[in-house]
Amino acid sequence: MNTVGKIIEGLAVPVIAVNVNLQVLALNSLAEQAFTDLKDTGGFDSFLSRITGLEPLLLSTLDDGKTTTAKVKPKAGYRSDYNITIKNIGAIDGVESPVLLMTFEDRSLSNDLKAMRIGFVANVSHEIRSPLTAISGFVETLQGPAIEDVAVRERFLGLMAKEVTRMTNLVSDLLSLSQVEAKKRRDLKNKVEMRPVIEQAVEATLPVAEKWNKTLTVEINGILPAIMGRQDDLLRVLINLLENAIHYSRQNGHIHMVACVDHGENPLGCDAISVSIKDDGEGIAAKEIPFLTQRFYRVDKSRSRNMGGTGLGLAIVKHILVRHRGELVIESTVGQGSTFTIYLPLALDEKINPS
Ligand SMILES: Nc1ncnc2c1ncn2[C@@H]1O[C@H](COP(=O)(O)OP(=O)(O)OP(=O)(O)O)[C@@H](O)[C@H]1O
Ligand SMILES: [Mg+2]
Structure with a gap:
């Protein structure tokens, strides 16, 4: 040569x-x-x-x-x-x-990024256009003689409020996503105790579970050592997963959350905290699982929309976990339910206490 x-x-x-x-x-x-x-x-x-x-x-x-x-x-x-x-x-x-x-x-990488950006804008526009179309339809009806009919008026105002909630959820999810993407790894300089985060997540989602007639139980095994991260982001992860379990489980369903220390037998290959959230919902087909964390991906669009969903929840979860050097594992059996497990590596100087 x-x-x-x-x-x-x-x-x-x-x-x-x-x-x-x-x-x-x-x-x-x-x-x-x-x-x-x-x-x-x-x-x-x-x-x-x-x-x-x-x-x-x-x-x-x-x-x-x-x-x-x-x-x-x-x-x-x-x-x-x-x-x-x-x-x-x-x-x-x-x-x-x-x-x-x-x-x-x-140039294929920059072409892929361009295609992603175009797709993202198209998705956001579509998601905003549908509630706007619905609201303008209701407004038009109420501008006519329907305004005199109290029952119709109340029903339409209720539907309009639901569409406004959808748009508000979408905007706040988009903001969360862009904030998570903008944050750098070096932000992870604080130790976080997961027990209070788990307790706060349960406190925040219990009223939702009650509203939908679901029960929620929690099991924290042993002492959970600290991890490095951002408490508010980790809280968001758990709330998103719990809300999904509540929304997509069966009627009068049951959700069980287990947190424990995992001794390296996990996708991270190191000592970690694992938190799994198991529901007895209809489950997810294996072919859908790899796409769940993509933005706007929903298995059953109309069901998700009915719940005010935007399809951004798991994308936010995935981004937060990547920043925390964590992992999300999704296991599901159609007809029986799903388990979403997160793994977060322990802070380097943390010792595992025997439980
Ligand atoms: N526990 C679950 N059981 C069954 N399907 C689920 C479960 N969790 C998520 N999914 C499916 O994954 C899709 C994506 O979930 P994701 O949380 O990203 O969006 P979403 O719940 O539709 O909306 P939101 O942005 O409000 O969270 C859901 O629409 C649903 O089809
Ligand atoms: Mg969700």
């Missing part, structure tokens, strides 16, 4: 070096993986023919000696679109000047 070959092998993007006759002098393994036909019979000619506009770019860089940057879209056979930079690096290793270095920056 020549000197330029050794140097470009150390770079984290595909790189190809060519001479003045457009012959390949060196390419790194990332370039070999991205453009597999470079090593085949067609070699560089076949490569050039697949990337529209690349050859004229190389020739113009040879002519004027300037660095050129352009977006290129391979015709077929290559996986990604690239931003390509061509730089004249002069003479190397006894190869006379100019030597051109082509660097390829994969």
Whole structure:
């Protein structure tokens, strides 16, 4: 391998070096993986023919000696679109000047991010539009003779209040999500005792459970050592999971929460606190489980909407757990119920007390 070959092998993007006759002098393994036909019979000619506009770019860089940057879209056979930079690096290793270095920056990641942003805005608009459409329909009706009918008026005002609650929930969930995303890991400098957090979460959700005729029991096994984190975020995680268990369990259903220390037999592979929330609801099909933490994903949209749900609760849970270096495990059997378990690593200087 020549000197330029050794140097470009150390770079984290595909790189190809060519001479003045457009012959390949060196390419790194990332370039070999991205453009597999470079090593085949067609070699560089076949490569050039697949990337529209690349050859004229190389020739113009040879002519004027300037660095050129352009977006290129391979015709077929290559996986990604690239931003390509061509730089004249002069003479190397006894190869006379100019030597051109082509660097390829994969654009699929930024394209994916763009698609995500567009999808997110479309989802938010859709979620806001449906309650707005409903409210404007009710307002229109009430502007007519229906305003005189007390029963109709009361019913419509009730429905309007429900739609307003939906929009309020959506906005506060969106705010929580953006706040969680904006916070940095270094914020996790405080020790948090989980017992009071669990107790507060139960206190906050008991009235909801009573409203829907569900029972809620809690078991805290042994002394729970402290973890590093933010108390209000951890409270949000537990409230979201408890509310889901209440909303999606069967009539007169039962929710059981268990908290204990877990000695490394968990996805984190270290001593952790585990809190599991088990319900006896209708359960979730295995194929749905991987999507539950995606924003706006709901198994049964109309049921979730009826509960004032926005489909953001588990996305918020997931983000908070990632920041806490924790994990969420979802187990479910259709017809029997679901268990959502969170694992949070113990603070480094915490000792496990025998229970
Ligand atoms: N315990 C559960 N049992 C059955 N399905 C559940 C359970 N928890 C969540 N789900 C399903 O996962 C979906 C996503 O839950 P998530 O908490 O993200 O949103 P949501 O409850 O619909 O709305 P919200 O933003 O108000 O929490 C729910 O709509 C529901 O279909
Ligand atoms: Mg929810």
